[in-house]
Amino acid sequence: MGPSARAIAEHASFRAFLHCYLQEVDSGQWYHPADWADDPAGHYQGSHVCLLALDTQRVRLAVDVVYFSMAGRHRFGQVRLWNAGRLSWSTLDPERAMFMLVRELYALIGGMVPELRRSRELELLYRLADSYQVMARYVGVRRSDPRLRSDRFIDGEQSLLFGHTAHPTPKSRQGLAEWQHASYAPELAGRFQLQFFSVHRDLVIQAGHGNLSAAAMVEAILETTVACGRGPLKLAEDQVLVPAHPLQAQWLLCQPAVMAAIASGDIQPLGPLGPSFTATSSVRTLYCEDCDWMFKFSIPVKVTNSLRVNKHHELRAGVVMARLIEQTGFLDHEPRFHMIQDPAYLTVRLPGRSESGFEVILRDNPFYRGRDRGILSVAALTQDPLTNHTSRLRTLIEGLALNESRSLAAVSRDWFRQYLSCAIEPALRLYDDHGIALEAHQQNSLLDLSSGYPSRYYYRDNQGYYLSESRREELQALCPELAHTPELFYRDAMIRDRFCYYLVVNQLFSVIARFGEDDLLAESQLLDLLRHALKAWLTRFQGPARPLVAMLLSDARLPYKGNLLTRVHDVDELNAELEMAVYTSIPNPLHKTLADRSKTRGRPMTGPQQHDVA
Known part of the structure; x- marks a missing residue:
């Protein structure tokens, strides 16, 4: 029968939360199982073990990493708990692990009134439980629904049972x-x-x-x-x-x-x-x-x-x-x-x-009856499959490979190149030519996949436009009404961070990670393809997109929207000044020094530095 809806939701909730924790708070120490001597009784089946120290609770968590992602989207297995008082390891439920990590987070926060800290901690715990419970309900109702595999626009929209892959409470609906x-x-x-x-x-x-x-x-x-x-x-x-x-x-x-x-x-x-x-x-x-x-x-x-x-x-x-x-x-x-x-x-x-x-x-509505086939958001395309199913992307690539009598790797390379040419390059060129950047994250990004390959990209969201302050005069000459919407204009440095996160880290890296996790094409090969494309674009761009592309190619770290830290500080970003969430940074998987990161043996693997959550 497979795992219950509750177990599926618990695993998905833990994966989303731990993804945020590792990216935003503490990347932990990474080991290969062969070099992990503390708890060697065959509990770890993956390629890596991630160790997290929860010092205020005098415990450690060892997480089995079933799939290691250069783009940071790891898949996790069993969690083990070291209790210093008992000097022993034991298996820990993912739900309890989440709550222990929340407790550690708020214990690390400085400069907050204790009553406010406790109030926000309870609020986050409530939203975690709510998201987990709602997700379990959705999985229980829909797990056998054939519409989850349909290529109709609305069926794809309604197939996101797990929600935002980089949000600690993806299905919270207060x-x-x-x-x-x-x-x-x-x-x-x-x-x-x-x-x-x-x-x-x-x-x-x-x-x-x-x-x-x-x-x-x-x-x-x-x-x-x-x-x-x-x-x-x-x-x-x-x-x-x-x-x-x-x-x-x-x-x-x-x-x-x-x-x-x-x-x-x-x-x-x-x-x-x-x-x-x-x-x-x-x-x-x-x-x-x-x-x-x-x-x-x-x-x-x-x-x-x-x-x-x-x-x-x-x-x-x-x-x-x-x-x-x-x-x-x-x-x-x-x-x-x-x-x-x-x-x-x-x-x-x-x-x-x-x-x-x-x-x-x-x-x-371009997807009215008769024109609603083959349209899928990047979020739906890259979502984790239910147990005993394959992802939407793997199903697509397998079908193309079968029809074309080609290897999965060859089809994957062509698919990825076409995706870059219809979704990523034009978005960057719009910013370069006109100073208009888009909040092009996974959910705002739709692909026409009616032919199997990406043939057209659709962007949606009137809340997600960033206009370059350096192009204000030029843009207002084109559209004088912009004089009445000054809130649309931002400094290029701020746009660069936000655009990099939404277009590349959130959307593009999720596609790369899905290919890798589905064993279609190694993430390292996709990153090489992306690096080659970026170098070609760099020679053509002359406007504000050029520094962004240069940053992707050369900087060791990239800006990252901290959805967990935003939640920890109870920020409603749509009502905050400049709709400002909490931003941090993560290692750039395109950076050369990370190329062999997953091959490290015989010593702890280090990731992002621990971030101050105050």
């Missing part, structure tokens, strides 16, 4: 009641109607880039809908139709300002209307195969670190960036690189509120 998961969690593939409000036109704020207004776009989805058996919905001339996510509608109906507007007749709840929608991987962006637009809502739920709400400046940013990208003409010359725009928004103005809660972003 604010989502247990009974609401079945309807609103993408992993459970529920479908539901949007809730609608009729709002007096004087209270509505909207904008868009295109031929239709945001209000007209919303009305279009209900044109043929029969509402409550009364025929097509008819609105008065002074009324505008405003949609809401059902979770947000529940919240809105409890707000005093909304209740007052309902009492005065300015807002009228209409209830559920229109076609059924379902959640994409972000939880709050909703999709319908028969609609030309997706809808991105605010919801009263904390997903991983942050309460997911649309800020007013983000509404403007989507429209402005749609205009700017069009003005650059960049996409006209890059048929394999596409950006899914958020070209319109709609919200309601309420007294004393910068955001009322009605904020909704309309997103282009």
Whole structure:
């Protein structure tokens, strides 16, 4: 029968947490099992043993590393605990190991009031337990669902049972009641109607880039809908139709300002209307195969670190960036690189509120019925497979190799080169040519794999644009509306760190690690291919991307977003100044001194230095 859903979720939760701990806090000491004499009774089956000292608890953890990844995405086996008081080793459950590491983390923090430290520690422990429990539920419900292997866009979006591979609480969903998961969690593939409000036109704020207004776009989805058996919905001339996510509608109906507007007749709840929608991987962006637009809502739920709400400046940013990208003409010359725009928004103005809660972003939907096959996010492509299954990437490469009568390694090299040419190089060139960088992490990055090889890349997320301060004058000449969105501009040094993390460390290195873990092509060979490509790009880039490529080729360390440290300090990055998470650094696997790191024998293997968590 294989492991239980709980055991699968426990292992996946531990892997995600320990990945963060090793990258951000303490890389530990690494040994080959043949050189590990302290606990030699055959407990370690992998290529390495990672030793972590938890000094404040007078214990050590020895983790069996079943797969060693040059990109840092290791796979772990059994955990062993050394208890100094008993002078002995014993097997430790992964869940207990996580909680001991959390305790060690907070014991190391200096300069924090003890009561605050304890409060934050309890909060992290709660989110760890919540994420683990939610993941177990999702695995239990979906593990035999054939849609997990489907090539439809929405099935891929809803297949992420394990979530963010570099986040300590990948399935934490604070604010989502247990009974609401079945309807609103993408992993459970529920479908539901949007809730609608009729709002007096004087209270509505909207904008868009295109031929239709945001209000007209919303009305279009209900044109043929029969509402409550009364025929097509008819609105008065002074009324505008405003949609809401059902979770947000529940919240809105409890707000005093909304209740007052309902009492005065300015807002009228209409209830559920229109076609059924379902959640994409972000939880709050909703999709319908028969609609030309997706809808991105605010919801009263904390997903991983942050309460997911649309800020007013983000509404403007989507429209402005749609205009700017069009003005650059960049996409006209890059048929394999596409950006899914958020070209319109709609919200309601309420007294004393910068955001009322009605904020909704309309997103282009290129994956409507008939055009939704072969589209998969990099996160879904590189996700760990369930027990007794192969990963999506290995299945893809095996199929190509069989059809082409070629080796897995040869197909893998060609696949990786095509991925670089359609996803990575154009993103860097957009930054180099126009000073526009993208938050192109795994979940924001979609690939058209209908032919087996990456034929087109799609970027999504209106919150994920960084404009170079050094190009401000040039960009504002193309799009004068940028004068009203100064928050989009950043210094190149900051952009370089963020862009490097999202595009390379988060997205690209995950692809490399998946190839290696699936035994398709060694990570060292993929890193050599990447190094060769970077050297070629370096000769062509003349703008702000050039220092980034040079950094990748020469620096010993790379910037890294510390999702665990961000969580430890209870930072809601979407509400922090400059949306700033905690950043640290990790060893650069492209750096020559790391080339033979996995071959070290006869002595402890050192990784990143221990970081100060204060």
